[in-house]
Structures are given as C-alpha cells and as structure tokens.
Amino acid sequence: MGLIAVLVVAALVAGVVVTTTVRASLPKTTGTADLPGLGADVSVLRDDSGIPHLYGDSITDLARAQGYVHAQERFFEMDLRRHVTAGRLAELVGADGLESDKVIRTMGWRRIAEEELPTLKPQTRQVLQAYAEGVNTYLRGRSPGDVAVEYTLLGLRLPDVTIEEWTPVDSISWLKAMAWDLRGNYEDELARARLSGRLSPAQIAQIYPPYDSTARPPILSNQEWSPTDEGRPVSSSVPSALTDAAASTSTTSDAVTSPRAAAAPRAAAAPAAASASADDPVVSATAQQAYALVQDALDAVPQLLGRGEGIGSNSWVVAGSRTSTGKPLLANDPHLALGQPGVWIQNSLRCRTVSSTCPLDVSGFSFAGVPGVIIGHNADIAWGMTNLKPDVTDFYLERVVGDTYLRDGDWAPITYREEVIKIRGGADQRITVRSTVHGPVMSDVVEGANDAGGRAPTQQEGDENETYAVSLAWTGLIPSRTADAILDLGLATNFQEFREAASSFAVPSQNLVYADTEGNIGYQAPGQVPIRRSAIPRAAPGFWPAPGWDSAYDWTGFVAFEDLPWALNPTDGVIVAANQAVVAGETPFLTTDWDRGWRSTRIAERLSGLNSISPVEMAAVQLDDQDPFAKVLVPALLGVTLEASEGDQISQELLDFTREARELLRGWDYTTPAGDSDAGASAAYYNAVWRNLVKSLFDDELPVGLKSDGGSRWRAAVTDLLDDPDSAWWDNKLTPNITESRDEILRQSLVQARLELTRELGKDPGQWQWGKLHRLTLEHAVLGGETMPGAVRWLVNEGPFDVPGGSAIVNANSWNASLGYEVTAGPSMRMVVDLADLDGSTWINSTGVSGHPADARYADQVEDWVSGKQRPWPFSEDAVRAQDPDVLTLRPEGSTTG
Numbered sequence: 075m076g077l078i079a080v081l082v083v084a085a086l087v088a089g090v091v092v093t094t095t096v097r098a099s100l101p102k103t104t105g106t107a108d109l110p111g112l113g114a115d116v117s118v119l120r121d122d123s124g125i126p127h128l129y130g131d132s133i134t135d136l137a138r139a140q141g142y143v144h145a146q147e148r149f150f151e152m153d154l155r156r157h158v159t160a161g162r163l164a165e166l167v168g169a170d171g172l173e174s175d176k177v178i179r180t181m182g183w184r185r186i187a188e189e190e191l192p193t194l195k196p197q198t199r200q201v202l203q204a205y206a207e208g209v210n211t212y213l214r215g216r217s218p219g220d221v222a223v224e225y226t227l228l229g230l231r232l233p234d235v236t237i238e239e240w241t242p243v244d245s246i247s248w249l250k251a252m253a254w255d256l257r258g259n260y261e262d263e264l265a266r267a268r269l270s271g272r273l274s275p276a277q278i279a280q281i282y283p284p285y286d287s288t289a290r291p292p293i294l295s296n297q298e299w300s301p302t303d304e305g306r307p308v309s310s311s312v313p314s315a316l317t318d319a320a321a322s323t324s325t326t327s328d329a330v331t332s333p334r335a336a337a338a339p340r341a342a343a344a345p346a347a348a349s350a351s352a353d354d355p356v357v358s359a360t361a362q363q364a365y366a367l368v369q370d371a372l373d374a375v376p377q378l379l380g381r382g383e384g385i386g387s388n389s390w391v392v393a394g395s396r397t398s399t400g401k402p403l404l405a406n407d408p409h410l411a412l413g414q415p416g417v418w419i420q421n422s423l424r425c426r427t428v429s430s431t432c433p434l435d436v437s438g439f440s441f442a443g444v445p446g447v448i449i450g451h452n453a454d455i456a457w458g459m460t461n462l463k464p465d466v467t468d469f470y471l472e473r474v475v476g477d478t479y480l481r482d483g484d485w486a487p488i489t490y491r492e493e494v495i496k497i498r499g500g501a502d503q504r505i506t507v508r509s510t511v512h513g514p515v516m517s518d519v520v521e522g523a524n525d526a527g528g529r530a531p532t533q534q535e536g537d538e539n540e541t542y543a544v545s546l547a548w549t550g551l552i553p554s555r556t557a558d559a560i561l562d563l564g565l566a567t568n569f570q571e572f573r574e575a576a577s578s579f580a581v582p583s584q585n586l587v588y589a590d591t592e593g594n595i596g597y598q599a600p601g602q603v604p605i606r607r608s609a610i611p612r613a614a615p616g617f618w619p620a621p622g623w624d625s626a627y628d629w630t631g632f633v634a635f636e637d638l639p640w641a642l643n644p645t646d647g648v649i650v651a652a653n654q655a656v657v658a659g660e661t662p663f664l665t666t667d668w669d670r671g672w673r674s675t676r677i678a679e680r681l682s683g684l685n686s687i688s689p690v691e692m693a694a695v696q697l698d699d700q701d702p703f704a705k706v707l708v709p710a711l712l713g714v715t716l717e718a719s720e721g722d723q724i725s726q727e728l729l730d731f732t733r734e735a736r737e738l739l740r741g742w743d744y745t746t747p748a749g750d751s752d753a754g755a756s757a758a759y760y761n762a763v764w765r766n767l768v769k770s771l772f773d774d775e776l777p778v779g780l781k782s783d784g785g786s787r788w789r790a791a792v793t794d795l796l797d798d799p800d801s802a803w804w805d806n807k808l809t810p811n812i813t814e815s816r817d818e819i820l821r822q823s824l825v826q827a828r829l830e831l832t833r834e835l836g837k838d839p840g841q842w843q844w845g846k847l848h849r850l851t852l853e854h855a856v857l858g859g860e861t862m863p864g865a866v867r868w869l870v871n872e873g874p875f876d877v878p879g880g881s882a883i884v885n886a887n888s889w890n891a892s893l894g895y896e897v898t899a900g901p902s903m904r905m906v907v908d909l910a911d912l913d914g915s916t917w918i919n920s921t922g923v924s925g926h927p928a929d930a931r932y933a934d935q936v937e938d939w940v941s942g943k944q945r946p947w948p949f950s951e952d953a954v955r956a957q958d959p960d961v962l963t964l965r966p967e968g969s970t971t972g
Contacts, residue, residue: 099219099220099221099222099223099926100926100928100929101146101147101924101926101929102146102962103118103120103124103960103962104960104961104962105962105963106962106963106964106965107142107962107963107964107965108211108964108965108966108967109138109139109142109208109211109964109965109966110211110966110967111138111204111207111208111211111966112130112135112138112139112964112965112966113131113132113134113135113966114130114131114132114135114966115130115963115964115965115966116128116129116130116135116136116138116139116963116964117129117130117961117962117963117964118139118143118961118962118963118964119951119954119955119959119960119961120923120959120960120961120962121948121954121957121959122945122957122958122959123420123922123923123931123934123935123945124922124923124924124929124930124931124934124960125420125421125422125923126143126147126421126422126923127421127422127424127437127948127951127954127959128140128143128421128422128423128424129424129425129426129951130423130424130425130426130432131425131426131427131432132425132431132432133197133200133201133425133432133433133434134200134201134204135204136423136424136425136434137200137201137202137204137205137208137423137445137446138204138205138207138208138211139208139964140205140208140421140423140440140445140446141204141205141206141207141208141209141210141211141212141240141445142208142209142211142212142964143208143421144205144209144419144440144442144443145208145209145212145213145221145240146212147419147442147923147924147925147926148415148419148442148443148924148925149209149212149213149221149222149237149442149925150221150222150224150225150925151415151442151443151855151925152209152240152244152442152443153166153222153237154166154855154856155248155251155442155443156240156244156247156248156443157171158171158174158178158251158375159178159183159184159187159244159247159248159250159251160178160183160184160244160247161174161175161176161177161178161179161183161184161493161495162175162495162496163175164495164496164497164498164500165496165497165498166228166498167228167232167498167856168232168497168498168499168500169497169499169500171497172495172497172503174375175495176495176505176519177375177516177519178375179493179495179505179507180493180505180507180514180515180516180518180519181514181516181546181548181551182507182514182551183247183250183251183254183550184243184247184250186250186550186551186552186553187243187246187247187249187250188243189553190246190553190554190555190557191242191243191246193553193555194555194557194558195555195558195561197561198555198557198558198561199242201445201446201561202242202245202246202445202557203242204445205240205242205245205445206239206240206241206242206244206245209239209240210239210240213237213239213240218235218236218237221237222925222926223926223927223928224856224857225237227857232498232499233499234498244443245443245444245445245557246557248441248443248444249444249556249557249581250550251379252379252441252582253549253550253556253581253582254375254550255379255385255410255582256379256385256461256463256582256584262282262667263465263467263468263469263616263617263618263619264469264619265780266278266282266617266618267469267618267619268777268780269776269777269780270618272775272777273775274802276802277775277801277802277803280791280794280795280798280801280803281772281787281788281791281803282666282667282787282791283787283790283791283793283794284666285654285655285666285668285670285671286670286671286790287655287658289671289675290654290670290671290672290674290675291654291658291671291674291675291678292654292655292656292657292658292671293585293597293639293649293650293651293654293655293656293657293674294597294639294641294644294649294656294657295644295658296657296658296659297645298641298644299639299640299641299657301637301657301659301661301662373779379410379411379417383783383784383785383786383881383888383890383898383899384409384785384881384886384888384889384898384899384900385409385410385411385461385899386409386460386461386463386652386653386669386673386886387406387407387408387409387458387459387460387461387652387653388405388406388407388409388460388652388673388674388677388696388884388886388901389404389405389406389407389458389459389460389585389587389650389651389652390404390405390587390648390649390650390651390652390677390681390695391403391404391405391458391587391588391589391595391596391597391648391649392404392595392647392648392681392687392692393593393595393643393647393648394593394909394910395647396647396648396681396686396687397686397687397688397910398686398687398688398689399688399689399908399909399910399911399914400910401591401593401908401909401910402456402589402590402593402594402595402909403589403687403689403692403906403907403908403909404451404456404457404458404587404588404589404595404906404907404909405458405692405693405695405696405904405905405906405907406449406458406459406460406587406904406905407696407886407901407902407903407904407905408449408459408460408901408902408903409886409888409899409900409901409902410899410900410902411898411899411902412850412852412897412899412900412902412920413852413853413854413855413858414852414853414854414855414858414870414871414872414921414932414933415921415922415924415925415932416852416902416903416919416920416921416922417441417902417920418439418440418441418448418902418903418919418920419439419440419441419442419919419923420438420439420440420903420917420919420923421437421438421440421447422436422437422438422949422954423435423436423437423446423447423564424436424437424951428453433565434452434564434565435452435453436450436451436452436564436565437450437451437452437947437949438450438451438905439903439905439917439919442925444560445560445561446560446561446564447560447563447564448560449905450564450905450907451907451909451912451915451949452564452565452566452567453591453912453949454566454567454568454590454591454592455566455567455568455569455572455588455589455590455591456588456589456590456907456909457563457572457586457587457588457589458586458587458905459584459585459586459587460584460585460587460651460652460653461582461583461584461585461653462582462583462584462585462599462601462653462656462664463583463653463665463667463668463669464583464601464603464664464665465603465604465615465616465664465665465666465667466548466549466550466581466582466583466601466602466603466604467546467547467548467549467616468512468546468547468548468604468606468616468619468620468629469516469544469545469546469547469619469620470510470512470513470544470545470546470547470619470620470621470622470627471542471543471544471619471620471621471622472510472512472515472542472543472544472545472622472623473542473622473623474488474542474543477490479510479543479622479623480622480623481511481622481623481625482623482624482625486510486511488508488509488510488515489508489509489510490506490507490508490509491506491507491509492504492505492506492507493505493506493507506518508543509545510543510545510622511622511628512545512546512547512622512628513545513546513547513548513551514545514546514551515543515544515545516544516545516546517542517543517544518543544619545622547604547629549580549581549601549602549603549604549632550581550582552580552602554578554580554581554602555578555580556578556579556580556581558575558578559575559576559577559578559579559580559600562574562575562578563575563576568590568592568594569588569590569594569596569642572586572588572596572598573598573640576598576600577600577635578600579600579601580600580601580602581601581602582601583599583600583601583602583603584600584601585597585599585651585653585656586598586599586600587649587651589907589909590909591909591910593909594642594643595642595643595644595647595649596640596641596642596643596649597639597640597641597649597651598638598639598640599638599639599640599656599664600635600638601638602632603632603633603638603662603663603664604616604629604631604632605629605630605631605632605633605663606620606627606628606629606630607626607627609621609627614663614665614666615663616665617666633662637662638662639656639657639662648678648681648682650674650677650678650681651674652669652671652673652674652677652884653668653669653673653674654668654669654670654671654673654674654675655668655671667787669786669882670786670787670789670790670882671786672702672703672786672789672882672883673882673883673884673886675702676698676700676702676883676884677695677698677884680695680698680884681695689906689908689914689915689916692906693904693906693916693942693944695884696884696885696901696904696906696942697878697884697885697942698883698884698885699745699746699747699878699879699880699883699884699885700743700744700745700746700883700884701744701745701746701757701760701880701882701883702744702882702883703789703793703882704742704744704760705744706789706792706793706796707760707764707792707796708739708742708744708760710796710820711736711739711763711820711823711824712736712739712740714817714820714821714824715817715821716729716730716732716733716736716821716824717729724821724822724825728825729825731828732824732825732828734828734839735759735824735827735828735831735839736759736824736828737839738752738755738756738759738760738839738840738842739756739759739760742756742757742760745757746761746844746848746878746879746880746883746885747844747845747878748843748844748845748848748876748877748878749843749845749876750843751843752840754842754843754844754845755839755840755841755842755843755844757844758831758835758842758843758844758846758847759827759828759831759839759842761844761847761848761880761895762827762830762831762847763823763824763827764784764823764891765784765827765891765895766822766823766826766827766830767792767819767820767823768782768784768788768792768891769781769782769891769892770806770819770822770823770826771792771795771803771804771819772788772803773892774806774807774808775803775807781891781892782891782892783881783890783891783892784881784889784890784891784892785881785882785888785890786881786882788891789882795816796816799815799816799817801816804816804818804819806819834846834847835847843876844878845876845877845878846876847895848876848877848878848879848880848887848889848895848896848897849873849874849875849876849877849895849896849897850873850874850875850877850887850896850897850900850940851871851872851873851874851875851896852871852872852873852920852921852933852936853867853870853871854870854871854927857869857870858870858871869927870927872921872933872936873936875936875940877897877900877940879900885901885942886899886900886901887899887900887901888900900920901920901939902919902920903917903918903919903920904917904918904939904944905917905918905944905947906944907947912947912949912950913946913947913948913949913950913953915947915949916944916945916946916947917944917945917947918935918938918939918943918944918945919935919939920935920936920939921933921935921936921939922934922935922936
C-alpha cells in the first residue's frame with residue numbers, strides 16, 4: 075500500500091521504530107493478571123513453542139481466558155480482520171481500504187452476522203460474550219501502541235488511532251470471510267460467462283473437463299455411499315441444525331424455502347460440462363463487460379484465507395487395523411494463503427475436572443478472534459477438515475428498468491439501502507446498495523457497471539430500454555449456525571455427536587474426517603447446498619449464470635443434511651479427502667468444479683504401499699512431492715522430435731541446446747525437491763516447460779484475469795488435449811499466419827523453458843534447482859509488501875525460503891503459472907493425531923504463536939515447517955508441564971495487571 079509506505083518512511087525518519095517501541099506490546103506470560111468475570115483462576119501454561127494451554131473450571135471461564143490470550147498474542151490481526159469483514163478497512167488504513175469496503179458493504183457480511191447472533195444456542199452466545207469480555211479486559215487501560223506496534227506505525231501518518239471494544243458479532247463476522255474465501259466455484263461460473271462468445275462451447279468444455287472418477291477415485295465409493303435407502307449407511311437420527319432462510323433480509327432470496335428442503339425435488343442429474351448445441355449461451359461484448367466488472371469488484375476483497383489454485387487441503391484417516399499403534403491415525407494440512415502471522419493459532423482449552431458442567435477438553439488450531447478450536451482433537455475424538463467446494467454461489471443476470479427489475483412478466487421494485495464508509499484521513503463516502511430477490515447487485519460496485527447491457531446468456535432477446543445488472547446469491551448471505559458447530563465439535567465424544575455438531579456447519583461446507591479412541595473412523599459432508607435447475611439445457615446446475623427474470627431458476631431449497639454423504643468404518647480402513655469429488659454419482663448434486671484429484675490419488679497410492687502405518691509415516695506422506703501429472707506429460711515431451719526441418723524457424727543449434735536440458739526428464743522420478751539434486755534440476759526444467767506450455771496453449775485466447783494458473787483443472791485439460799492433436803487449442807492465435815500442431819507447441823515449450831532457465835539459473839542444466847525458482851516469503855498483511863522500506867520488511871517478514879512441491883502435489887506449495895514460480899498458497903499447518911496416545915501426536919504451524927514481530931515466538935516454527943518437521947503436541951497436563959512451561963495465572967479478582 076502506497077499510503078503505508080509513506081507512513082513507514084515517516085516512522086523511520088522519526089526514529090520511532092526502535093527496540094523499546096517494538097517490545098512495548100509483548101505480552102506478559104508469567105505471574106498473575108486480573109480477569110474480572112472469572113468464576114475461578116485459569117492457568118495459562120505456555121509450552122516450549124509458546125503455545126498456550128488453558129486450564130479452568132467452566133466453559134465460559136475458558137472462553138474468557140482464550141479471548142484474553144488471543145488478544146495478548148494476535149490483537150492487531152484480529153482488529154484487521156474485523157475491519158475487513160465489517161467493510162470498515164478504510165477506517166483503519168485510509169483510502170487504500172475503500173474498494174474492499176464497497177464490495178463487503180454491498181454484500182453485507184456484518185449485517186448477516188448480526189442476524190445470526192440471536193439464532194445461536196444460548197451456550198454459544200455465552201461463550202462468544204465471555205470471549206469478547208476477555209479480549210476487552212486485555213485492551214482496557216492499554217494504549218494502541220501497547221497492544222501492537224502496527225498501531226504506532228499507523229498513527230504516525232494517520233492521526234487518532236483508536237481501538238474499539240470487541241463484540242460477539244466481530245467473531246461471527248470472521249466466519250463470513252472464511253466462507254467467502256472457501257465458497258466454491260463462483261470464479262469458474264463467472265469465468266465461463268465471460269468466455270462465452272469469445273470461445274466456442276466445445277473449447278470451453280475442453281478447459282472445464284469432467285471429473286475422471288475412474289482414474290482419480292472420489293472420497294466415497296459406491297459401496298461406501300449410496301443416495302438410496304438400499305445400500306446406504308444406516309443413519310442415526312440427526313436433526314438438521316440449519317436455519318431457515320431469512321426472507322426479511324434484502325440480501326437473501328424470498329424464493330428460498332427451508333434449507334432442510336426435505337420435500338424439495340433433487341436437482342436433476344446433469345453432464346459435467348456444457349456441450350455444443352443450439353441451446354448454448356451467447357453473450358455479447360457488453361454482457362461480458364458486466365461480468366468482468368463483477369469480477370473486478372470481487373477481486374477487491376482481501377484474501378484473508380486465500381483463493382484460487384492451491385486453496386484446498388489434504389486430510390486422511392486410517393483405521394487401527396492398518397496402523398502400527400492399533401488405533402486410528404488422522405492427518406490434516408489445510409492449504410491456504412501463507413503470510414505473517416499465520417492464519418492459525420495453536421491452543422488447548424481444558425476443564426481441570428471434565429464433567430457434565432465442564433465438559434471441554436480440546437486442543438488444536440484456532441482462529442484468533444473466534445472462540446473454540448476449529449481443527450484438532452479432544453480426549454475422545456479427532457477431526458480434520460478440507461474444503462468441500464460445493465457450488466453455493468450463483469450469478470443472476472437481471473433486466474432492469476429504472477427502479478424496477480423483471481420477475482415473471484411483472485416489474486418488481488429494487489431494494490435500496492445507503493451505506494456510509496468512513497475513511498481515516500479523508501472524507502466519508504456514501505454508496506447505494508441495490509438488491510433483488512436473489513441478492514446484492516454486484517455489478518454496481520465498480521463505476522460504469524450500469525453501462526453494461528446486451529443479450530443475456532439465455533438466447534432471449536431484451537428490450538433496448540433495459541439495462542442489465544448482475545446479482546449474487548450466496549449461502550453465506552443467509553443466517554446460519556456455523557458458530558454452534560465449532561463449539562459442538564470440540565464437545566463431541568462419539569460419531570453420532572460429531573454428526574449432530576456437523577449438522578450446524580452451514581458455510582463454508584467442509585469435508586470432515588473423523589477418528590476416535592474407540593477405534594472408529596468416519597466421514598461427513600456438511601453444509602448448505604442449494605437445489606436449483608440449470609440455466610442452460612444439458613448443463614449442470616450452477617454451471618452458467620441464470621436469467622433472474624424467470625423464477626424457475628431460483629433456488630428451491632437446500633439438500634437435507636440426511637442426504638449429504640457420510641460413512642463410518644469403511645471396509646478398506648482408509649478415508650482420503652483432498653478436495654476431490656465426494657461420490658462417483660450425481661446425487662446429491664454438489665458441483666462439477668472439483669479439484670481433479672491428483673493429490674488424493676497420490677495419497678491413497680502412498681498409503682496402499684505401507685504396512686502397519688506409523689505416525690512418522692503419516693507425516694512423511696504429507697511431504698510427498700511427486701508430481702503425478704508429470705507421468706502424463708513427460709512421455710509426450712520426450713516423444714517430440716528436436717530435429718530441424720526445411721523452413722523451420724528454430725535452428726538445429728538451438729534444438730541441440732534444448733536437447734541437453736530435456737535429458738533431465740529422462741529417468742526423472744517426478745519428485746520436486748527444493749535442494750541441490752538431480753531431481754531438483756529435473757523439476758526446475760519440467761515446471762518451466764509446463765509454465766511455457768500453458769501460456770502458449772491457452773493464454774493466447776484468454777482475457778486478462780482468466781489466464782491459466784496451471785493447476786489441477788488445467789492438468790486435467792491437457793491430459794485430454796494430448797489425445798486430441800486436432801483441437802483448436804493447439805493453434806497459437808498470436809501467430810495468425812501459422813497453424814501450430816500439438817507437437818510444435820510442445821517443442822516450442824521445451825525450447826522456451828531452456829532459454830528462460832539459462833537466463834535465470836545459468837547455462838548448465840545440471841546446476842538448476844527447483845527451489846531457486848519456487849520460493850516463499852511470509853509477508854505481513856499490511857507492512858510486508860515490496861513498497862515498504864527494507865528495514866520494515868526485515869522486521870515483519872520471514873524469508874525467502876526455497877520450498878519443494880507445487881500445484882496439484884501432496885506437498886501443495888502452489889504457484890500460479892500466469893504470475894511466476896513463487897509460492898501463492900501452501901500447507902498452513904500440519905498435524906498427525908495418534909488416537910492410541912494423544913501425547914504422541916505432532917503438529918506444526920507455518921509461523922508461530924505470536925503476532926508481535928519482536929517476540930521470539932513470532933516465527934519460531936517456520937524453519938521446522940519449511941523442512942517438514944513436526945513438533946510434539948502435548949495434551950495431558952503432565953506432558954505440558956514436562957516442557958517447563960511459562961505459567962500465567964488469570965485471577966477473577968486482585969490488583970495485578972497483565
């Protein structure tokens with residue numbers, strides 16, 4: 075941010091950023107501190123990694139203490155998140171936050187969070203309130219500079235830095251950001267609408283290929299899940315906890331019925347992609363402009379968890395019959411955006427005496443700002459999460475005339491509301507938000523959106539006096555009770571209670587893997603999944619934007635929780651969930667835009683080759699860096715002739731130069747290590763070839779913002795295209811007088827990669843290293859960018875690091891081929907839970923517990939995380955105390971301060 079750059083320069087010139095200032099905000103970790111409202115003392119034991127383990131006598135005492143400790147360690151991160159999620163970022167950082175605020179205010183995240191709060195269980199509301207009071211106790215009496223050094227820097231350029239009290243709605247709002255970044259296929263739906271008219275339906279279908287469930291199996295086989303009563307797992311009586319859609323809110327559709335929708339018809343089975351026919355969509359340039367404006371608006375939202383290629387996860391669970399311990403093992407490593415501080419904060423919440431009045435006994439990974447544990451284990455069960463990615467967003471093209479829009483032949487009034495955006499250091503701005511029955515009009519957010527018009531992608535002619543708008547329907551804009559699920563998962567003691575907790579998990583939908591100390595393993599797909607019909611005949615529901623003027627395309631309800639896939643104790647003793655398709659069939663319909671299953675298939679392959687799987691072997695599988703797609707592409711590359719022919723524009727000398735590099739692919743084991751090795755040299759060249767290939771193959775015909783990222787879907791597309799040498803994709807449209815063949819594009823990619831790496835890494839291919847291209851810098855969200863002075867970046871950032879792995883690889887340090895080789899997302903944490911000995915479990919965070927740059931725990935886990943090591947995860951109090959922890963006692967009364 076340019077504004078922050080000026081701010082930091084001023085800070086340096088003024089001499090404010092000195093050790094005493096930086097260290098002023100470090101938390102107290104020993105002794106005693108007052109925490110009014112406690113029923114009894116709470117002990118905070120910080121282990122060798124500074125991870126806080128909290129011991130108390132009630133759930134609300136533990137929640138209050140967790141709020142206090144989270145504020146100690148990560149309050150600026152919490153405050154940044156709440157400003158973003160409330161559409162008030164400009165109040166914190168100035169005009170640089172304005173565009174984000176416009177988009178989030180238009181969607182109304184905080185408005186929905188406010189509606190959710192009174193619908194939650196009384197115990198959940200009590201926990202949220204206690205957590206907020208714990209946060210506020212820590213803030214009370216402290217200046218902003220005493221809370222975090224970021225406020226000191228912000229205050230130099232923009233006056234009047236203030237910190238507001240924390241509220242329960244601030245915690246719930248963060249769940250909206252989580253749901254937004256993990257929401258599923260909205261980018262693909264919007265991209266297809268933008269590409270229609272530019273490309274033929276057949277070409278679009280080729281870059282959105284159907285999921286190959288034969289080559290890359292789904293999470294559950296037909297034997298493990300059937301949507302019919304016969305052959306389906308016997309279901310316990312699990313009541314759905316999803317709330318009804320709130321018809322009164324202007325941001326939700328009044329056509330949506332009860333989310334249970336038990337009586338609603340299921341969406342008809344549909345092909346995985348549209349195929350060419352007279353019914354295929356035709357979108358004019360002006361309609362494409364409208365969709366492009368929506369894309370620009372949505373891109374303005376900060377990536378708090380990340381989005382795009384690489385945002386997913388690995389998780390798997392193995393039954394005791396397959397393990398060395400005789401009890402289940404569970405592994406999880408969520409793939410999210412990587413920064414400093416990291417997304418997660420590790421902690422434990424433990425009742426000193428577990429009973430019906432104080433049943434909490436949980437340890438794992440939390441979000442700073444949200445009470446409870448998101449992923450982890452308690453004394454009885456463990457659970458992991460990966461993004462389910464169901465299609466929970468739809469775009470509707472609306473016919474607008476004046477203040478009305480067309481609905482079933484009548485003109486309905488548009489709903490309006492005004493929003494005032496305060497800008498720190500600037501004048502307030504007002505925006506007008508329009509909503510239809512489907513949701514907020516997103517095409518209004520970007521200036522000039524009202525100029526967009528043209529034909530809808532439905533073959534229906536419009537009136538020349540009409541203007542088209544694009545509205546958004548998203549399950550995250552319907553009040554739900556996901557906050558209940560977070561608390562209830564930590565309290566569950568068996569699979570039935572686990573499923574009951576999961577029934578409240580509305581958005582974002584997650585694959586939940588399960589294991590318990592009794593030896594059971596299981597899986598549950600929760601979430602609010604809309605039922606609707608396709609806008610285009612023979613296409614899958616939600617594949618294309620729909621005509622908003624016809625209520626036949628509205629959501630008619632949601633898949634009932636009882637109809638969502640689940641399994642308990644499959645006969646093969648293994649469940650792998652890594653964002654691939656959930657089931658082989660099409661019922662219930664979830665989406666067509668799955669991750670294409672390269673990671674999940676490789677994990678299953680690794681596990682099948684192990685006997686008596688140990689916890690160490692589980693952790694080793696998380697580090698697997700073999701690229702399964704290379705087995706498809708490398709033979710094709712080795713089969714291309716590198717002999718020049720008459721009239722060839724590439725000289726034989728250059729081809730011979732390229733042949734030297736191509737030899738790296740011969741005999742390569744397809745691994746992608748970061749260090750100096752033969753495999754690392756091969757990986758560097760292979761990935762450079764792949765990047766040049768997708769640029770030549772796809773990017774000549776794709777608009778800005780839709781270039782190939784080289785991830786899972788593009789690998790599936792090229793797999794099919796290699797067998798279709800006559801596809802129009804092989805012809806590079808940037809060379810109009812030449813019609814390239816498949817082999818010519820492959821040859822050009824080999825040559826271009828050789829030249830690129832010669833420039834970047836030197837002339838000798840044997841000296842190339844994948845890690846020198848594939849690097850990661852953990853950047854601070856506000857102060858870590860390239861516009862910052864070097865001294866500040868040194869203070870708040872970590873790296874760069876050479877890292878292995880890549881996109882669609884188990885060790886998923888992903889990169890975007892349209893941008894370069896730098897890491898864009900990766901395993902935000904790794905954990906392996908041993909249900910035979912919970913103290914034998916291991917974990918690692920991508921950064922550290924602390925959010926304070928001067929704290930020794932700010933980045934103390936980074937080197938272990940980069941190298942693939944995990945640290946002991948103490949659970950019993952004896953194991954925690956064996957690490958000689960720092961002990962802070964939080965007292966309900968006294969005169970001490972913390």
